[in-house]
Amino acid sequence: MWLTDAQKIGVGLTSFGLLFFFLGVLLSLSLLLALGNILFLGGVVLLIGPQKAVYFFARKQKLCGTLCFVIGIVLVFRRPFVGMCVESIGFLNLFGDFFPIVLSFLRQLPVVGNFLLLPVCRQSPV
Secondary structure (H helix, E strand, O other), X not given: OOOOHHHHHHHHHHHHHHHHHHHHHHHOOHHHHXXXXXXXXXXXXXXXXXXXXXXXXXXXXXXHHHHHHHHHHHHHHHOHHHHHHHHHHHHHHHHHHHHHHHHHHHOOOHHHHHHHOOHHHHOOOO
16 A cells, blocks of 8 residues: 555654653653644544545544544643543544454564464453
């Protein structure tokens, strides 16, 4: 699959956004959380295109997730812990459908794939 230059930049921005978000969670720094959110959203827009991004975030099924995600971004500046929780709920609501795809991709990687193919990791939770 060939990516355009804008999509390559989008992959980088999305990756750095997730990295900064997780660093912000670990270090409890609202500045890193906000920077991660901005980079992530910008990366998603560049990756799938502005029109498809608006369609994705404005769909009726995803509207609650979008509202939680945006409210979480705003709350991160005032109350970082509450903002992270609300934003995580919105993130799971928005991108939860992609987790099986990501998991199947991770199972194909050399080191991580061997771990994810173990019987303990393949069992579905009850």
